[in-house]
Amino acid sequence: MLAIETIGLTKYYNRGKIKALQDFSLQVDTGKIFSLLGPNGAGKTTLIKALIGIIQPTRGNAMILGQSFQDYKVHKKIGYLAENHRFPDFLTARQVLYYYGKMSGVAGADLSVQIPGLLKKVNLQDWMDTKIRKYSKGMMQRMGLAHALINNPDLLFLDEPTDGIDPVGRREIRDLLKELRNEGKTIFLNSHLLSEVERVSDEIAIMKQGKLLQKGQLEDFLSVKEQYQLQLKGDSTLIDQTFKSANISADFNVNLFTIKVQDHQELNILIDALREQSIDILAVIPKKISLEDFFIEVLDENEVKPA
């Protein structure tokens, strides 16, 4: 069973003049952290809202955890952190989780037990009985995250979960997301913070103007095929000669040699040659690009040039 499957999901506004989603088809496996990236106005939030039923798609279909997305009962298994979520500010954190937990179908007795633990998870245990109108933006985000977890969902939709949170808090949230993923939950994440996405995601998709551009494992996108960085210790002349004799060119930057080989076999031959010359190999690192570089590269490739 897939966590999310969309089939030709389309959303137009203003009689078709604004194409927020265009035949968007996507599959997300369960038990992963999946991140959806895109520039402003790409349709990321529109997609989440369409899946949850906050907006009505123009056409297309979708399944969430094997059930039709139009069946509101599937919401028993999902949690949602909206980008600009708002709670009644006259309530305390405990009361917010109580009322919204009841709406999620959680029994009152279970809520009394769960709420303190949940607030502790997001580091709001000391503010449990304070009215949320006194909360900072970062605290409101944590509150939103706790709310999204109140019904112990199988699938979490998080729209900009680390927005307004300090670096320490962001790390805590990353750790929490990984913990949830390890428990078997699926996390569908929208975020502009590519550095955060890079640290936490298993799979990503990139969209622009309502269309899916790329989708796949993060690791595969960021690895530059057959390029490696070598950290070596030894006579520099000997090192140069070894590269030349192996017919491999190397760029030296800081204390790393960057090489490009045809395949693993060529790499192993080079390593053997270096070892024969008693050159110490301190590290062999597959070359990666940053997610930001990859993201911009994909957007540039798909740039629609004016006629």
Next chain:
Amino acid sequence: MAIVQLTFRESLAKKTFMGFLAISTFICLLFIFALNLDIVDGAQSSISLFGLEAPELVELNKIILGVEAGVAILLFTGGIFMSLFATSNLIPALLQPGFIDLFISKPVSRTEIIAGRFIGSLAIVAFNIFYLIVFTFLIMSLKTGIWNWGFLLAGLMILITFSALFALMTLLGVISGSGPFSLMLTYLILFFSPLLLQRDQIYALLNARIYGYILDGLYYLLPKTAELGKITEELVRGIGVYNWMPIWSAVLFGIMTFILSTYIFHQKDF
């Protein structure tokens, strides 16, 4: 149920509920302490209000019915006016971005969301109305020994009238997202109703028949608040309902308007 409870909490937080309760309690206290009735041999021998004695002795029954009818009319007009004002923003507030998203993300249908809000609002108003009606009834009945059960029916009539008007306000709130706009239009209906009742006299001023048909259409479509008020007073005075049409048409109007609100709410994007 959680949505109903949340609506109650919101009303408490906005002090509207407490304001209502305070006014109702004040009126009850007025009847307890300011109204004095001396009964001798089953007949009223003197009556005073704030220590001022009435100049004539009149039949006790008529006084009690009069006072209760007065309270009922006061509640009908003033109470409905204030109740609409106090609840005018409850539906638009529900539809705020970021707020409604979280409701829709729950395993509750859109019908349950809007119905929960509607019922919560009705419950707040009903509590306040019946708080005043029941306590006034008990105070007056215990003081005088006259138990006028028709007075309790006034509460029901006021609630029916409020429900019909609140259903309209819900529809306008769902369409416009504006509390003040929906309140203004609902007040217009509330105060336009007595004019529609006198439409026979207006016909003579109209220069085309079509306007007459429009007035007739509006009369039959909209809640007949003037007549409902009259029925309320007559119920309290023990006369009974002379014409059921205003009641069932108000109920029908409320139901149809609420169904329309629900339909529009279902179609909306947030």
